[in-house]
Amino acid sequence: MIREEIESREDEKMxxxxxxxxxxxxxxxxxxxxxxxxxxxxxxxxxxxxxxSYGHDGKHPGCDEYYFGRxxxxxxxxxxxxxxxxxxxxxxxxxxxxxSNFPYKIDIGAVYSVDPDKRHAxxxxxTNVFTPVERELVFDIDITDYDDVRYCCSGADVCSKCxxxxxxxxxxxxxxxxxxxxxxHILWVFSGRRGVHCWVCDPKARRMTNEQRSxxxxxxxxxxxxxxxARKVALMGYSLHPFLARxxxxxxxxxxxxxxxxxQSIFSTKDKYEKILAxxxxxxxxxxxxxxxxxxxxxxxxxEAISLVRWEQLKNTLQSKKHKAPTLRMCVEExxxxxxxxxxxxEVSKQMNHLLKAPFCVHPKTGRxxxxxxxxxxxxxxxxxxxTLSQLIEEINSGGSRMDVDDDxxxxxxxxxxxxxxxxxxxxxPLLKSxxxxxxxxxxxxxxxxxxxxxx
Amino acid sequence: MEVIRSxxxxxxxxxxxxxxxxxxxxxxxxxxxxEEFELFAIDRLRVLKxxxxxxxRGRNPKEMDDLVDTLWKEHMxxxxxxxxxxxxxxxxxxxxxxxxxxxxxxxxxxxxxTALFRHRFRxxxxxxxxxxxxxxxxxxxxxxxxxLEGLKERLGQVVRSLGQISPTVEAVYYKVPFxxxxxxxxxxxxxxxxxxxxxxGSQLVSLVVTQFRSHISKALILTNRKWTTTIRExxxxxxxxxxxxxxxxxxxxxxxxxxxxxxxxxKDIDQVAKSSFPLxxxxxFEKVREDHHLKHGGRMQxxxxxxxxxxxxxxxxxxxxxxxxxxxxxxxxDKEYAYSIRHNYGKEGKRTDxxxxxxxxxILSAPGAGDHxxxxxxxxSEDNLRAALGRMGLSSRGxxxxxxxxxxxxxxxxxxxxxxxxxxxxxDAGINHPNQYFEESQKILKSKTPPAPV
Numbered sequence: 001m002i003r004e005e006i007e008s009r010e011d012e013k014m015x016x017x018x019x020x021x022x023x024x025x026x027x028x029x030x031x032x033x034x035x036x037x038x039x040x041x042x043x044x045x046x047x048x049x050x051x052x053s054y055g056h057d058g059k060h061p062g063c064d065e066y067y068f069g070r071x072x073x074x075x076x077x078x079x080x081x082x083x084x085x086x087x088x089x090x091x092x093x094x095x096x097x098x099x100s101n102f103p104y105k106i107d108i109g110a111v112y113s114v115d116p117d118k119r120h121a122x123x124x125x126x127t128n129v130f131t132p133v134e135r136e137l138v139f140d141i142d143i144t145d146y147d148d149v150r151y152c153c154s155g156a157d158v159c160s161k162c163x164x165x166x167x168x169x170x171x172x173x174x175x176x177x178x179x180x181x182x183x184x185h186i187l188w189v190f191s192g193r194r195g196v197h198c199w200v201c202d203p204k205a206r207r208m209t210n211e212q213r214s215x216x217x218x219x220x221x222x223x224x225x226x227x228x229x230a231r232k233v234a235l236m237g238y239s240l241h242p243f244l245a246r247x248x249x250x251x252x253x254x255x256x257x258x259x260x261x262x263x264q265s266i267f268s269t270k271d272k273y274e275k276i277l278a279x280x281x282x283x284x285x286x287x288x289x290x291x292x293x294x295x296x297x298x299x300x301x302x303x304e305a306i307s308l309v310r311w312e313q314l315k316n317t318l319q320s321k322k323h324k325a326p327t328l329r330m331c332v333e334e335x336x337x338x339x340x341x342x343x344x345x346x347e348v349s350k351q352m353n354h355l356l357k358a359p360f361c362v363h364p365k366t367g368r369x370x371x372x373x374x375x376x377x378x379x380x381x382x383x384x385x386x387x388t389l390s391q392l393i394e395e396i397n398s399g400g401s402r403m404d405v406d407d408d409x410x411x412x413x414x415x416x417x418x419x420x421x422x423x424x425x426x427x428x429x430p431l432l433k434s435x436x437x438x439x440x441x442x443x444x445x446x447x448x449x450x451x452x453x454x455x456x
Numbered sequence: 457m458e459v460i461r462s463x464x465x466x467x468x469x470x471x472x473x474x475x476x477x478x479x480x481x482x483x484x485x486x487x488x489x490x491e492e493f494e495l496f497a498i499d500r501l502r503v504l505k506x507x508x509x510x511x512x513r514g515r516n517p518k519e520m521d522d523l524v525d526t527l528w529k530e531h532m533x534x535x536x537x538x539x540x541x542x543x544x545x546x547x548x549x550x551x552x553x554x555x556x557x558x559x560x561x562x563x564x565x566x567x568x569x570t571a572l573f574r575h576r577f578r579x580x581x582x583x584x585x586x587x588x589x590x591x592x593x594x595x596x597x598x599x600x601x602x603x604l605e606g607l608k609e610r611l612g613q614v615v616r617s618l619g620q621i622s623p624t625v626e627a628v629y630y631k632v633p634f635x636x637x638x639x640x641x642x643x644x645x646x647x648x649x650x651x652x653x654x655x656x657g658s659q660l661v662s663l664v665v666t667q668f669r670s671h672i673s674k675a676l677i678l679t680n681r682k683w684t685t686t687i688r689e690x691x692x693x694x695x696x697x698x699x700x701x702x703x704x705x706x707x708x709x710x711x712x713x714x715x716x717x718x719x720x721x722x723k724d725i726d727q728v729a730k731s732s733f734p735l736x737x738x739x740x741f742e743k744v745r746e747d748h749h750l751k752h753g754g755r756m757q758x759x760x761x762x763x764x765x766x767x768x769x770x771x772x773x774x775x776x777x778x779x780x781x782x783x784x785x786x787x788x789x790d791k792e793y794a795y796s797i798r799h800n801y802g803k804e805g806k807r808t809d810x811x812x813x814x815x816x817x818x819i820l821s822a823p824g825a826g827d828h829x830x831x832x833x834x835x836x837s838e839d840n841l842r843a844a845l846g847r848m849g850l851s852s853r854g855x856x857x858x859x860x861x862x863x864x865x866x867x868x869x870x871x872x873x874x875x876x877x878x879x880x881x882x883x884d885a886g887i888n889h890p891n892q893y894f895e896e897s898q899k900i901l902k903s904k905t906p907p908a909p910v
Contacts, residue, residue, distance in 0.1 A: 179650070180650075181634065181650075181651055182649075182650035182651030183651075204635075208635065215638035215641040218641075218643070219641050219642055219648075236617075236619060237618055238616040238619065238621050241613065241614060241644045242613045244644075
């Protein structure tokens, strides 16, 4: 039956190709494209299944063959119909379900104590036996949370001038996750429009309690802004915590004084610099700087140059006056942090049962695929160059690549193949290797223990 | 732990290691007198309720340290150190039985015992704290030598980031998986490297509190299992009634004897209900007048309250009769209802003089269809509660504060705020008994001219 569907879709595609000689830029997403994406082999079903099985593929006696089946998925269909607590025995039932629903969005939830779709059968006893037992540690960074510090776009838009804020966030968080917390299996994924998601998949991370997740999220939290406070970052004490100090020295300071000034020119107009002056908790210093800037007629300099000059003036003034009050001690750093430090959505990270969009989904508003991002090369990632559904379909139509991306040939340059290869080689393979080692060793321990218990 | 009838107590062997704060890791092997079983538990309960009160009022850690010190000295002290320790241990284990029986009880007990432990620990000197850490048998080693040297600079940065101007690194640091000290991680009070947190000696409290909480949490689940499978049935004539009463025990004045302010007569009752009854009783009273009936839960809650407020038995019978006979007739009233009213006043059966319900008991009750008892702050929908508060005279501004407390499940604080809004005065003690609300209200009304409308 599925074969016939694909064949009839081939005909539809051919018709679409004719229409595509005059492509409409807005049409990056439509339901038919989505059906092709999921209906064929573009969506990497078996990679996702391998990932979420964490080595429990049934090939080793220590495997838990029901592990994958206890994972919650949710589908969002056309017309915002939302289906929660979906679970699948194996890769092919997951594939079948996606191919019959063609969800606009697929979310991944936690691994529960029992199959999510059988949860009601267990709720009779009164004690709640339907509870999450494992879940990746996840983070969500969204550019809209930076609206108060970016001047090029706002809301759902993103451009090459403000995306670097996300890039710097990735660097800060990734370094901390690996250096401070010792995590090894981290996947960064483009959210499809204006942000990134981070999946920490180490076994230790998956078993963290809500309290521990909350602790890590709070560790990362610096920005405490809302519309009621002007000073949204308050760094107390006499020095920065080593994590913040490292982030500042290695990433934030350079970014602020370099790229950010170039793209946002945060001192160049009165509106802009008033916002920064409001972060200085001393009226005299504010007036002094305001005096310097209000009347300066340096119209020959570029916006960027003006900004840089004013930043130097601010730094010098604060340097000489910082002993006036404790709140001035780290005012310079506070300003840098306000503009550049990562802003994560705490609620996403704190609870095990929070669902998060699956990698390789397609964003319905942009048509872009949620592809992985290499944290070690994130400067090169361009959200506006991510393949869209329509580009993928066009590629198929023009015979540019086979639909089957399982080939190992390096010459396979299909748009999605690169992402899938990266997913496999830098994330999936090391992860599965380590999972199998763990399954093996805990199995050996169990066997060893039961051997001992017979020796009475 | 063996509970025995009054006999000389044999000395306990549990004081061998004698840490200042017991960890309650295993049930003590000692004999306990039946009276002590209950009395020790009540004293500890007073401490825990004091802790609960302090936390609800937002006391800072130092204030909580002092509060715990005071509470402990007041209720748990004994000149003989080993007696004091035994009481500590026994009372904890008794309360475990009491509070293991539902999720709500478990959660409360866990929070309060953990807070109690935290502040008792903070009050100890460093050596005693080290000893307690040792008692937990934690495998964490102190960081020494070259490793410590390599970390010194960053440890100093952490110290400075916490407000200490000179980076004096402490002598002892423990290398601990970061998961074990979530609160230190969250507030960036420790250096973290490759998954390990470096915890200073002075920060040990975080480490042990996490361990303590985890241990008690697991223990409560086991205790609950034991309770439901064996203990409850086996002890149904001896310990079980005591245990079941303890969780709802209220430890303030019991209002079984009404005071001079509180005598009311039948002719005043409607007016007094409007002016001085707390919302729960106002609602029940209005319903009696409206429906000429109340179901059992409501009759108990309102009836005992009226007794505490000073309504004499004859007046009470007259009141209920006047209402109920409109619906059920005089004969049925005498047959079915009069007896239990007299029972409440201790004139029938066991002749126990029942005491009016405290807020805690009322909040925990579960009104069903057709019931009107319980605590309106808990059991009413938001709309109904707003309407009822409006009828009490609260402005929409006053209401927001109350609704906020309700959303945070602080029902007694909500009632207290209502009291404060209605009478235009502050109530520092907080409302924890409907009769207390009534008495305080009468005091205010009798001492000043009628308050301005809110």
